[in-house]
Amino acid sequence: MLKKERHQFIMDKFKDADKVNTIDLALELEISEDTIRRDFNELHNKGLIEKVYGGAFLVKDKSRNIFDINIVNEDKKIIVGQKALSFLREGQVIIMTGGTTNLSFCKLIPIDFSATIYTYSLPIAMQLSQHPNIELIFIGGKLQKNAMVTVGIDVVQVLSKIKADVCFIGVSSLDVNQGLTEMGYEVSIIKKEMINASDKVIVLATSDKINGKMPHKVCGLDRIDAIVTELSPASPRIKNFADAGARLF
Amino acid sequence: MLKKERHQFIMDKFKDADKVNTIDLALELEISEDTIRRDFNELHNKGLIEKVYGGAFLVKDKSRNIFDINIVNEDKKIIVGQKALSFLREGQVIIMTGGTTNLSFCKLIPIDFSATIYTYSLPIAMQLSQHPNIELIFIGGKLQKNAMVTVGIDVVQVLSKIKADVCFIGVSSLDVNQGLTEMGYEVSIIKKEMINASDKVIVLATSDKINGKMPHKVCGLDRIDAIVTELSPASPRIKNFADAGARLF
DNA sequence: AAATATAATGCATTATTATGCACGTTTTAA
DNA sequence: TTAAAACGTGCATAATAATGCATTATATTT
Numbered sequence: 001m002l003k004k005e006r007h008q009f010i011m012d013k014f015k016d017a018d019k020v021n022t023i024d025l026a027l028e029l030e031i032s033e034d035t036i037r038r039d040f041n042e043l044h045n046k047g048l049i050e051k052v053y054g055g056a057f058l059v060k061d062k063s064r065n066i067f068d069i070n071i072v073n074e075d076k077k078i079i080v081g082q083k084a085l086s087f088l089r090e091g092q093v094i095i096m097t098g099g100t101t102n103l104s105f106c107k108l109i110p111i112d113f114s115a116t117i118y119t120y121s122l123p124i125a126m127q128l129s130q131h132p133n134i135e136l137i138f139i140g141g142k143l144q145k146n147a148m149v150t151v152g153i154d155v156v157q158v159l160s161k162i163k164a165d166v167c168f169i170g171v172s173s174l175d176v177n178q179g180l181t182e183m184g185y186e187v188s189i190i191k192k193e194m195i196n197a198s199d200k201v202i203v204l205a206t207s208d209k210i211n212g213k214m215p216h217k218v219c220g221l222d223r224i225d226a227i228v229t230e231l232s233p234a235s236p237r238i239k240n241f242a243d244a245g246a247r248l249f
Numbered sequence: 250m251l252k253k254e255r256h257q258f259i260m261d262k263f264k265d266a267d268k269v270n271t272i273d274l275a276l277e278l279e280i281s282e283d284t285i286r287r288d289f290n291e292l293h294n295k296g297l298i299e300k301v302y303g304g305a306f307l308v309k310d311k312s313r314n315i316f317d318i319n320i321v322n323e324d325k326k327i328i329v330g331q332k333a334l335s336f337l338r339e340g341q342v343i344i345m346t347g348g349t350t351n352l353s354f355c356k357l358i359p360i361d362f363s364a365t366i367y368t369y370s371l372p373i374a375m376q377l378s379q380h381p382n383i384e385l386i387f388i389g390g391k392l393q394k395n396a397m398v399t400v401g402i403d404v405v406q407v408l409s410k411i412k413a414d415v416c417f418i419g420v421s422s423l424d425v426n427q428g429l430t431e432m433g434y435e436v437s438i439i440k441k442e443m444i445n446a447s448d449k450v451i452v453l454a455t456s457d458k459i460n461g462k463m464p465h466k467v468c469g470l471d472r473i474d475a476i477v478t479e480l481s482p483a484s485p486r487i488k489n490f491a492d493a494g495a496r497l498f
Numbered sequence: 499a500a501a502t503a504t505a506a507t508g509c510a511t512t513a514t515t516a517t518g519c520a521c522g523t524t525t526t527a528a
Numbered sequence: 529t530t531a532a533a534a535c536g537t538g539c540a541t542a543a544t545a546a547t548g549c550a551t552t553a554t555a556t557t558t
Contacts, residue, residue, distance in 0.1 A: 022545090041546095053544065053545080054543080
């Protein structure tokens with residue numbers, strides 16, 4: 001049986017039930033659980049299934065309402081967001097990048113919190129618009145549709161003129177040597193500018209972003225004032241960061 | 250039974266009853282109360298339930314998605330939008346204002362339509378981001394939360410520098426003598442600028458906006474190239490516009 | 499066809515997650 | 529106020545997952 005067939009077989013399983021079980025599948029197809037897990041990983045990366053401990057679920061019709069954003073690993077991101085709340089101060093000027101981790105964070109900000117927030121992310125802006133006491137400045141530009149953020153010279157220009165107390169930054173990848181790196185060139189430039197404009201830099205990242213490298217460097221670890229993950233700061237999975245002197249939360 | 254299934258099971262319980270009981274649930278699923286409590290905690294952290302001594306309650310309707318916009322008179326607005334489609338040309342540079350009439354219109358634009366569109370409305374931008382061939386430029390500024398549009402000097406400045414083929418403009422009010430008028434001063438300034446930047450001006454308005462006056466004038470009827478309503482151009486309710494020489498559709 | 503590279507798979511080991519139990523604390527209700 | 533019930537926490541155990549490595553299968557090149 002070819003891998004492709006197996007993937008198809010797995011997806012077909014969801015016609016009968018809305019979950020599949022790792023072990024059952026391995027037994028049924030007479031292959032190892034490892035292979036099933038690898039299949040799950042690949043299907044997950046294609047956004048077709050959601051992995052859970054013990055099996056997998058089908059990702060529900062995602063295009064129902066274009067406005068509702070599917071947040072993968074939402075529970076982990078909620079933990080990150082809750083920790084990050086301690087870095088908020090009333091009256092601050094804040095720069096907020098995009099991404100679903102930051103979106104989860106924004107959902108947790110107290111409804112009457114008062115601050116000035118700059119963002120270039122459409123979903124973040126939609127979310128923060130619910131907060132009556134937040135003065136929200138949207139940084140305009142050409143919309144990059146996959147990330148739902150604006151890019152281009154206009155964005156950089158606006159950023160070059162402002163000064164913020166703190167920047168909450170979501171990441172593509174975070175590596176102990178390379179620091180913060182991005183997949184896209186344009187976004188990397190913009191994030192650099194955002195960091196430049198901010199006194200403090202707080203990185204929000206779930207553990208799956210950690211120990212990965214992307215082509216475009218944003219900044220080194222030394223420029224980051226806090227790294228917030230869903231893990232305990234003492235977790236062995238981020239021990240290398242602790243050893244390198246990173247401030248973990 | 251996978252954890253996620255159990256969570257779903259618990260949430261489904263609320264379809265029958267207002268409250269679920271820790272012990273009952275443990276008995277029914279034949280697992281320990283500890284596990285149920287842990288489930289409650291996780292569901293609570295996601296904001297889905299409220300824990301009480303002995304069980305849990307569903308968190309009411311709070312879950313409604315802030316991103317989904319309620320469009321009043323949507324049927325009328327769809328009629329307006331469909332008529333307005335005839336003013337679209339491939340490759341145009343378009344300025345799109347905010348409002349739910351324009352939003353309905355944008356939902357009707359063919360998915361592969363190709364153009365450059367400027368907007369200052371968050372919901373419009375979210376909607377148009379679904380169109381792969383539309384180059385979308387968001388005009389940044391301070392967000393006015395009731396209308397979900399950006400305002401301020403930055404918006405005016407961007408508009409003063411661009412030149413568009415056509416502007417689709419939603420209105421507060423439209424009067425045969427006063428022309429287009431707005432409730433808010435800032436938006437009136439911005440709309441003036443949008444009209445200035447555009448060769449053609451298409452007004453989209455449901456009939457309830459017609460024959461009303463607001464404090465801030467945007468432009469006279471003579472500057473408007475087309476008025477699109479859900480009514481027939483021959484309708485007696487807009488005869489005064491026809492008599493004044495307005496181009497009705 | 500043979501040789502080589504590449505991908506897929508299974509196995510062993512280690513890490514992570516889920517669950518139940520014990521025990522001390524908190525809450526409820528009489 | 530007190531006793532019973534419910535809760536939270538730490539810990540032990542079992543189940544599941546991830547990782548590195550060896551082996552086999554498949555694809556590509558010569």
